[in-house]
Amino acid sequence: MSSSLKILVVDDTPANLEVICETLGDAGYEVITAIDGDRALRRIQTNLPDLILLDVQMPGIDGFETCQRLKADPTTANIPVIFMTALSDTDSKVKGFDLGAVDYVTKPFQEQEMLARVKTQLQLWQLTKNLEQHINERTAELKTALDQLHHSQLQLVQSEKMSALGNLVAGVAHEINNPVGFIAGNLQPAQDYVQNLLQLVALYQQELPHPSATLQAAIEEMDLEYLQEDLPKLLISMREGVNRIRNISTSLRTFSRADCDRPIPFNIHEGLDSTLMILQHRLKANEFRPAIEVIKHYGEIPQIECYVGQLNQVFMNILANAIDALEEVTQKRSFENIKTNPNQITIRTQLTDDPQLVQLRIQDNGIGMSQEVKQRIFDHLFTTKEIGKGTGLGLAIAYQIVTEKHNGSLDVNSTLGQGTEFIVTLPVKIQVIY
Incomplete structure (x- = not known):
């Protein structure tokens, strides 16, 4: 690593410069020097180093002032600075760190200690630059992907x-x-x-x-x-x-498990847990309400044959709608009221009286729905949400996946003001017609 890295050493004492340059040179670093802060600032304009060893006590502008100017310039602000000083008082060290220094080397120098500190800071600097580069690359790729997504959104x-x-x-x-x-x-x-x-x-x-x-x-x-x-x-x-x-x-x-062209065995508890993990940011407490409590009553049920990715979409649609309902009721209740009577989503899984059928119930204590809304809840493009907040496709897609792809049923129980419960009933084995 050291063969390609450049270090600027700033010290007004020739003997110190000679010792430091020899030590760093022997370690494989490229070393450039300056005897005061003014010369260092001018030198950097044409020869940007990877790290700066900066003496504190110098004629003209001292090390603290030099460091302050370096950090004020966007071109040099991120270059790590290690102070070299005979000062050992805490105030001087604190001042240096406040100005942006990353470390101190105390005079007289211990060569191995100085090399270790230089190596550590250069490694951190290289990791930071690599990370920034990776982030920039990924940001550009994500922007491209986002643009493509906008084109195909409809x-x-x-x-x-x-x-x-x-x-x-x-x-x-x-x-x-x-x-x-x-x-x-x-x-x-x-x-x-x-x-x-x-x-x-x-x-x-x-x-x-x-x-x-x-x-x-x-x-x-x-x-x-x-x-x-x-x-x-x-x-x-x-x-x-x-x-x-x-x-x-x-x-x-x-x-996100990709579906095969035929159903495969799957533990729906794993699907529910993965969906809840993805929705965790919406379940957490915020400035308007405490966290939404998720109560799980998982029964002893077998794996079922299903199209895994599509079934996970059903869980996502239903749980996201439950969160939406609880967010809406939050607007009508005080923070303290919600704290006393928490927003809750209860998930139950069980076998039905028919051991070949598995039942999943997802219930919230949100706003509920009227009889008219309940009758249309699975209709294509029907939504009670504001323009821009809902497409009317989520539950329609869920209904199609459950009934047509899995030969199951999707029902809803709801009373206005008392919450909603979705009931998903699925066969343990799907009869696939080829």
């Missing part, structure tokens, strides 16, 4: 729009898996390396029970005891975060 709305969502979710899950796999694959080696380094530090402490004043100052500055305790915890937290992302990715893949 056609998608007229067909099964939820299948488009399924394809999008599958693509997102696939894209998540690549970086997550990379991180997960490197976490264990990283944990091993850290453990080895900590063990090595412990051995050094045993061999050198009385370190020099300089080394002791460095130990106290970095709070070595806390670092040894906290670093393994950070890695464990990172592993938990990766596992969380993997669970989300699994839910996305379950929801």
Whole structure:
């Protein structure tokens, strides 16, 4: 990595410049120098470095002022700055970090320590640049995809729009898996390396029970005891975060599973859970209401033969409508009233009296619907929502999927002001006619 990286060293002491340049040069870095802040700022205009080692005490503008000017210029604002100083007081360090420095190297220099700090900050800088580049690339790709989506929006709305969502979710899950796999694959080696380094530090402490004043100052500055305790915890937290992302990715893949040309066995509880995961952002508390409670009563039911992707679309349509109904009732109730009587969605699964039929009930305690609305709820293009908020296709598509594709039934029970319940009845095995 170091062979292509450039470091600007700014120091008014020739002896310091010579030592630092030799150390960094031996490590494979390209080094450029300046003897004061003014020259450094001019040098940067034509020779942009990847990192700056900046002396604090210099004639003319000091290191703090130089750093402030660097951070005020968009061209140089993101270049990492490491201060070099004999000052060890806390105020000076805090001032440097407030101005945007990423680290400190204390004079007189410890070569290995300086190299370690430089290497760490350059690695972080490279990772940041790579991430920014990847984000920009992905943003451009997503913008292109979004433009294409706008062009075909009318056609998608007229067909099964939820299948488009399924394809999008599958693509997102696939894209998540690549970086997550990379991180997960490197976490264990990283944990091993850290453990080895900590063990090595412990051995050094045993061999050198009385370190020099300089080394002791460095130990106290970095709070070595806390670092040894906290670093393994950070890695464990990172592993938990990766596992969380993997669970989300699994839910996305379950929801968007592509259909075969014939039904396959499927655990509908997995489909329900993946759909709830996708809708989690709508279930969370916000400034207008507490979180919507989801109560699950999953019964002992067998896997059923179904078209998985299409059945997940049914779950999405019904649950999204339940959330919409609860959002609407929120406008008529106070926050405290909702807190006392929470918005709820209750999901029940069970076998019917006929063991070849599975029943799913999704009930909300929202606004309910009138008899007139209930009679038209599955009609094509019928909606009670405001213009722009509903197409009238969601429940019509759900009804078609359940009744025509799965030989089941979709019914609704509702009383105005008392909530709504959708009842999906599905055969365990579909009789497919070829």
